[in-house]
Amino acid sequence: MSPEQLTGKNILYGCLDWGNGHVARSIPLIRQLTEQGNRVTVWCSKEQQRIFRNFGLDVQYHIAFEQDFRFTGDGNFKKELLRNAFRWRKSIKTERKAVQAFVEAHKIDTIVSDHRYGLISPDVHSFFVTHQVKLPPGSGLIAQWIHSKWMKAFTEIWIMDTEADMLAGILNQPFFLENVTYIGHYSRFSGMKQLPVTPGKMVAVISGPEPYAEQLFKQLVSIAPDYEDWTFVCGKTYPGIAAGFPVISNWQEADEAILTAEYIVSRNGYSTLMDLTVLNKKAILLPTPGQLEQLYLAREHIAHENWKMCEDEKMLEMYLFTRDMDSSDEEEE
Secondary structure (H helix, E strand, O other): OHHHHHHEEEEEEOOOOOHHHHHHHHHHHHHHHOOOOOOOEEEEOOOHHHHOOOOOOOOOOEOOOOOOOOOOOOOOOHHHHHHHHHHHHHHHHHHHHHHHHHHHHOOOEEEEOOOOOOOOOOOOOOOEOOOOOOOOOOHHHHHHHHHHHHHHHHOOEEEEOOOOOOOOHHHHOOOOOOEEEOOOOOOOOOOOOOOOOOOOOOEEOOOOOOOHHHHHHHHHHHHHHHHHOEEEEEEEOOOOOOOOOOOOOOOOHHHHHHHHEEEEEEEEHHHHHHHHHHHHHEEOOOOOOOOOHHHHHHHHHHOOEEEOOOOOOHHHHHHHHHHHHHHHHHHOO
């Protein structure tokens, strides 16, 4: 079953609260479901609700507890996940009980969960939305086994990719799963009115879980003074760090900045890659240190004509310098 086939349902929708990538890609999917005559309740944190409300979605909100992720920022995501494993498993178990009670109280007949393992009920049709049915190389057999087990508990799986041209590469090859549907790429920029691009405009999108987002912010702020026309899109402020450039936190203003940018500088999370694909934007992308998925995606798209992948500051400066040289050549022509 595809999203287009869901009509007249009472849907409970929720997404992972690890960074805002899952929130961003949920916006167009939620809008589609409401436009098809479904009644949607969004199961979310207060921060997620704040973001969703920027887009005028015709939904109800239920504030749920936040999943307790605690990252140290040491660049070893495998250990980060192991450190969080016990509390994550506990939060999933707690959430499933809360979801079951909500389903019964509000006569929910369908659940759509964007990579939120605890958002499921055995009594209703439950969809799991993902961009990686297979974990990236280096994740380990135990992690893959747990991931597969939790996914198989859902009635169906929706993969945000296309079968003909997989943006996520081997991550979306579901050789061990049934009831899988490829639903295409979802970006809030799909269908948006395009705006004139400002030549040379750089927009840095600060994203991902903390403290990795702050690390990216510090890294780019240290480089930005050497180049002109930077704008930072950042969901929060970092006291004691002076950007010296415009910093946008409002999502609608941020989207306008992104639409008018010639270059995007960002992490290469999958939701970002879907946005860049839809926008056909040039980008300089920095994988989160030690994040196996982003490191894999960086290697997968190393030869992309519009994207430059770099894993350290020296490479970033080289790409920025090359960009300036290209801009100068274009102006002379």
